[in-house]
Amino acid sequence: MREVVRVPTVVTTETKARAGSSVGELPVLEAPRKVAPKDARELSRTFFNRMAVLEEGTHEYQYARNTLIEMNMSLVRYAAGRFRARGDEMEDIVQVGTIGLIKAIDRFDISREVEFTSFAVPYIVGEIKRFFRDTSWAVHVPRRLQEARVELAKATEELSSRLGRSPSVAELAALMNLSEDEVIEARVASNGYNSTSLDAAIGSDDEDAALSDFIGVEDPALELFEDFHTLAPLLVELDDRARRILHLRFVEEMTQSEIGAELGISQMHVSRLLSRNLEKLRKGMLDGAG
CATH class of the missing domain: 1.20.120.1810 (Four Helix Bundle (Hemerythrin (Met), subunit A))
Structure with a gap:
């Protein structure tokens, strides 16, 4: 074929x-x-x-x-x-x-x-x-600083070879036609080019020590203490019945119907009182945080 x-x-x-x-x-x-x-x-x-x-x-x-x-x-x-x-x-x-x-x-x-x-x-x-x-930067850095980092590296290499030592900020500024503040800013920005893993080992003696071991973390208990500290004076400002309803709902963990039966009011009335007082406390907490 x-x-x-x-x-x-x-x-x-x-x-x-x-x-x-x-x-x-x-x-x-x-x-x-x-x-x-x-x-x-x-x-x-x-x-x-x-x-x-x-x-x-x-x-x-x-x-x-x-x-x-x-x-x-x-x-x-x-x-x-x-x-x-x-x-x-x-x-x-x-x-x-x-x-x-x-x-x-x-x-x-x-x-x-x-x-x-x-x-x-x-x-x-x-x-x-x-x-x-x-x-390629580990954190976002403005383009002018990205470009300044490249120029800074070139100037540092040139002056190091010429002077036989690390150049000063003033010497770099003179060569790059920048102010000393701009050179320092470029140096700081250079730190954003690379990042280190939190699991990276620190020191040569103890290989089990990681960078994350030396960084603080948020303490939930401390945050809770601050919330209680802010909430306490706001609760004092409520009337006895409002505090009683909040206690029954969030400490005794009773339903709104059970609270209504306990206080002799309707479940709908309990719901309205809870909403009103919780909103008042929420606003007070936010104002206190501000």
């Missing part, structure tokens, strides 16, 4: 039109991501030339833009591969790099006669680096 070779990548407009669909003068690509990089460069010129004369928002424009993204994903995978050693999920890096690719496509000007690959790769790499810069 004669073997039939199917080429799934490019379907001409004429063929697609016979099937009842058309995208103007552009070829229809069934699998844009499978286009070889060399072919993608040639086809990209065709698509960019067509996009230059199309109105944004039209079906053909969107098709051209989406196909360019899919067709040039090999550039993103190439750029993302350079960051494989960072340990982050490769899928996340590719997604971020795709944002750079989209920006490059939207800003590319075919009339400048620059290869799209040369234009796009810096956008893709820049977006990935920005991702690492913004997400």
